[in-house]
Amino acid sequence: MAAPVDDPTAEVTDLLQHLIRNACVNDGTVGSGHEARSVDLLRAHLGGTGLDVETYEPQPGRESLVARIEGTDPTAPTLTLLGHLDVVPANVDRWQRDPFGGELVEGEVWGRGAIDMLNLTASMAVAVRRLAQRGWRPAGTLVFAAVADEEAAGIWGARHLAEAQLDAVRSDYVLTESGGIPMRSPGGLKLPVMVGEKGCYWCRITVRGTAGHGSQPYKADNALVKAAEVVRRIATFRPEAQIGEVWRRYLASMGLPDEVTAPLLDPDRLDDRLDELPLGMARMFHACTHTTMSPNIAHGGSKVNTIPDHVTLEVDVRTLPGQDREAVEAILREAVGDLRDDVTIEPAVFDPASESPMDTPLWDTLSRVAGRFYEGSQTVPMLIVGATDARFFRRLGATAYGFGLFSRNLRYEDFGKMFHGDDERVDIESLRLSTEMWEAVAVDLLGGA
Numbered sequence: 001m002a003a004p005v006d007d008p009t010a011e012v013t014d015l016l017q018h019l020i021r022n023a024c025v026n027d028g029t030v031g032s033g034h035e036a037r038s039v040d041l042l043r044a045h046l047g048g049t050g051l052d053v054e055t056y057e058p059q060p061g062r063e064s065l066v067a068r069i070e071g072t073d074p075t076a077p078t079l080t081l082l083g084h085l086d087v088v089p090a091n092v093d094r095w096q097r098d099p100f101g102g103e104l105v106e107g108e109v110w111g112r113g114a115i116d117m118l119n120l121t122a123s124m125a126v127a128v129r130r131l132a133q134r135g136w137r138p139a140g141t142l143v144f145a146a147v148a149d150e151e152a153a154g155i156w157g158a159r160h161l162a163e164a165q166l167d168a169v170r171s172d173y174v175l176t177e178s179g180g181i182p183m184r185s186p187g188g189l190k191l192p193v194m195v196g197e198k199g200c201y202w203c204r205i206t207v208r209g210t211a212g213h214g215s216q217p218y219k220a221d222n223a224l225v226k227a228a229e230v231v232r233r234i235a236t237f238r239p240e241a242q243i244g245e246v247w248r249r250y251l252a253s254m255g256l257p258d259e260v261t262a263p264l265l266d267p268d269r270l271d272d273r274l275d276e277l278p279l280g281m282a283r284m285f286h287a288c289t290h291t292t293m294s295p296n297i298a299h300g301g302s303k304v305n306t307i308p309d310h311v312t313l314e315v316d317v318r319t320l321p322g323q324d325r326e327a328v329e330a331i332l333r334e335a336v337g338d339l340r341d342d343v344t345i346e347p348a349v350f351d352p353a354s355e356s357p358m359d360t361p362l363w364d365t366l367s368r369v370a371g372r373f374y375e376g377s378q379t380v381p382m383l384i385v386g387a388t389d390a391r392f393f394r395r396l397g398a399t400a401y402g403f404g405l406f407s408r409n410l411r412y413e414d415f416g417k418m419f420h421g422d423d424e425r426v427d428i429e430s431l432r433l434s435t436e437m438w439e440a441v442a443v444d445l446l447g448g449a
Contacts, residue, residue, distance in 0.1 A: 008126050008435040013109060013428050015045060016122040017102035019085070020111035026086035026151040033156070035085040035148040036063035042125055042146055049132035056165055062156035064147040066168045069132055071446060076140035077172040077361070079445055080398075081128065081438055082389055083121025084150035084157065084177075087113035094422045110425040115418045117177040119426045120404050120434055121146055127438035138448035145169055150389050153200075153349055158389035162396060173362045173445065174393045174400035179382065180434070181406045181415050182374065187255020189377040191370050193363070194384040194402025196246055196355030197391060198287070199319035201328045205230065205336075206344045207300075207311045214305040224300050227311035230336055230343060231295045234315060237335035239291045241267040242320050246355065246383045247288055253380040280413030287385035291331055292318045314348075318385060321353040351387065354394040362399055365445045369437060373405060386419070405437040406430040 022037040039055055042065050046053055052070065057063040064085075071078070090099035090112040097103055099112040113119075128144040147157035154160075161169045179192040207230055209223030243265055251261050263269035270289060274282040286292070293315055300311030319328055325347060333340050358381050367379045390400035406415070407429040418424045 009432040012126045012431045019118040020102035023100040024086045028152045033086045034061045036061045038085040039063040039065045051132045058160045062148045067144045069142040071141040073139040078141040080143040080171040080174045081124040082176040083146045086151045108425045108427045114424045114426045123434035126435050138446035140446035158392045162392040179402045180404040185254040190380045192382040195381045197384040199353035200351045200387045201317040202349040204346045205313040211309040212307040223308045223311045241270045241289045246381050354391040356399045369440045405433040
């Protein structure tokens with residue numbers, strides 16, 4: 001296999017295209033995902049480099065890969081670059097191009113996973129391969145993990161590794177998705193580092209009614225009608241804003257005028273200020289400061305001429321740091337109001353929010369390295385409002401951040417819309433930047449040459 005060239009763009013672009021075409025779609029069922037296809041691809045890509053590569057398959061087809069460059073100093077830290085291989089489903093009819101075609105069009109790779117997060121997984125793999133190819137011998141150990149099932153709570157991927165294969169992935173520091181999108185501000189160019197993430201409370205709310213004949217709806221106890229009101233109440237309920245330390249530090253770093261910052265730090269004024277912001281920014285700011293509740297699925301009714309006696313709603317609740325299950329359920333009961341006696345709340349998934357400290361050697365490394373690519377830029381802390389596999393490693397004591405490095409062509413608002421959205425794509429300049437950034441971070445943090 002040929003030695004890597006200085007510019008990794010062609011290599012990482014080609015690898016990303018193949019990962020997209022593998023269509024490792026995770027619909028939440030055990031039999032979906034088929035990440036073994038992409039594990040085979042990565043094993044072949046990393047072959048011939050001397051890397052120590054292991055694979056793990058807790059369920060048929062749900063395979064993860066771990067590659068290592070062992071450090072020379074057992075007291076030096078270990079860094080894990082953590083990517084995932086699965087993607088969410090895509091509605092083909094709503095895309096301009098085949099979501100699993102991996103097409104390269106005008107300098108952009110199109111396809112499901114191009115942003116979430118096959119782009120970073122591909123760039124991590126290429127960076128680790130390039131380091132191994134050139135014979136890099138670090139003091140600390142570098143681990144690359146490409147895991148299954150991130151899009152469905154990580155049960156067969158990162159969680160399995162953290163619980164059953166801990167020696168393979170035990171780390172002091174972890175980098176995963178997804179920050180590093182250049183943000184222009186009055187205080188200069190900022191690069192967000194995701195130092196924490198909101199928690200996830202997925203629940204089923206059963207709304208009870210009384211069965212009856214559809215021809216006699218007058219004053220009927222129709223569970224579907226009642227469920228519609230429950231949905232409306234949950235969707236319009238506004239939990240009190242909470243101002244956390246990450247949010248404070250983020251705003252302080254942006255260099256915004258006091259008249260802009262002050263209401264964003266005031267729980268009593270924040271919601272009114274959101275109405276004045278661009279929609280994408282308002283959504284992000286709201287999610288960073290509020291418990292959010294989104295009723296997304298409804299099941300109910302059995303026959304068109306039968307009044308249903310129960311309807312089940314599935315609600316996606318995202319929690320803030322410090323909130324436990326009881327606090328979330330209290331918010332839901334408050335939202336439902338006087339209908340609470342007609343509903344039953346059953347939690348399906350509860351993963352509490354997690355955060356990592358901001359004053360760490362890894363933070364210092366990211367700041368130094370980012371400054372080489374974007375002179376004068378500043379890393380700023382942010383809370384990621386979705387869930388990532390970082391939480392499993394934080395609970396083991398690791399410092400885990402979400403990062404990457406993207407070109408100035410990518411606006412933060414556009415980036416957010418493409419997560420689980422239509423027409424997902426990434427420019428090849430961002431692929432190059434991320435690849436070179438991972439290499440530089442590994443060398444800066446772990447030493448060696």
